[in-house]
Amino acid sequence: MATKTARAAKAARTGPGRPRRTRGRPPAAERDLRADLLAAARELFLSYGYRAVSARQVAAKAGANPAMVHYYFGSKQGLYTAMLREATAPMVAAVDRMLAEAPGQADPAALMDAYMRVIGRHPWIPGLLLREVFAPEGAYREDFIREFAGRVGPRVVELIRRGVGAGRLRADLDPQLALVSFLSLALFPFIARPVLGRVLDQRFDDEGLAALIGHSTRLFAAGTAAGTPT
Amino acid sequence: MATKTARAAKAARTGPGRPRRTRGRPPAAERDLRADLLAAARELFLSYGYRAVSARQVAAKAGANPAMVHYYFGSKQGLYTAMLREATAPMVAAVDRMLAEAPGQADPAALMDAYMRVIGRHPWIPGLLLREVFAPEGAYREDFIREFAGRVGPRVVELIRRGVGAGRLRADLDPQLALVSFLSLALFPFIARPVLGRVLDQRFDDEGLAALIGHSTRLFAAGTAAGTPT
């Protein structure tokens, strides 16, 4: 009680006190603070992880007060999930598009080409995969597993199985292991990109990306094609 | 002041009070608490990340008081680096062994086989790669880059380059991109193991591991060999 009234008194003294002009609505809202918070959250959370980044840091990066996180998103967790929803949207849409367009007879290598092109266009996807899919505590892990097990994985496995049946692919090819290799070749270069970029003379601009995609698809095609020496 | 004396009084009351027998050196030290702390740290830090795990949690998992972390390792950070040193030791030793044994003319696929066998034997290596090598804030990143750029990478690239020169490997093969694919096929399955293990009927026991290694080495060999249709 005593402490409370003391605090109230102090607050009242500093509240309607002297140097106030910082508080209040800004003159002409040129910025969309909600979007700025989402962008800052995407960059920080996907780089350093949820626990390692404080709501204060995100707010500071967006040039805002920590309280705005709760004003717009209810909580730090709310900001996080909102960011994840926004960041995963293009990936989900791209997969839908690819599956709709795949003519059923498509070459797995062509699918890989399209897949890598999408990832190359969204630089935060590697961090998302690293933190939310492959890390044991990832929040989107279950969603990803459901999505992948239900839609993407079986399609690719079926594509490979049909290729084996038609004699186009190696007869001793295990379709599920081939899917693992498919994902390895398509995803790992992006995950390892920051490290490998400093080790190899490997640029990841548009040209370097095209070279990587060409190389990976060729290697997968040649490695799975029938009539190759094992 | 008032609060301080109040706390002191309370401490005095609970301090030399009645039920004390928990404090002090344990009768016969059957356990190696230092090793227990290192093991708990390895499991928790490599699963959830440094910031997400508190020193109290590690101590609790090892059945010890949080103060023991500082007694043995000076700080939480000290425990972490000690754990990393211990966890990376077998990987470094294995690479040394592999490089010493490699007869210079070795097949890259054979190197990949040995590489994957080593990783399969140490279940925490995937987490280590995920958190310390490929994540942007990884503590061992610089060490890894130095080690890799200085010793492992160039050796493999040279092996591939020689294969291309001798006409054993595809003439249009970029050796550096081939190294990327080499690492993709060798490392990614382990990183993705917990996710893929729930999607595919893929077991990662000794038998499943052998099948994966055989498949990956075959795919890489066939995908890089000369005389395959591109």
Add this chain to the structure above:
DNA sequence: CCGGAAATTAAACACGCGTTTGGCCCCGCG
């Protein structure tokens, strides 16, 4: 058999966190 070193503990401290509160200041409607 005694005294100091080693090992362990409970308790406290300062600090940063996520969140809450209260109020300022501008805009647009009446």
Add this chain to the structure above:
DNA sequence: CGCGGGGCCAAACGCGTGTTTAATTTCCGG
């Protein structure tokens, strides 16, 4: 012109963190 509400902020609260301290017990060499 006035005023109500929406956008925004400073400050505070309670809690958990890493770390320190002091106390306590056992072990072991002389």
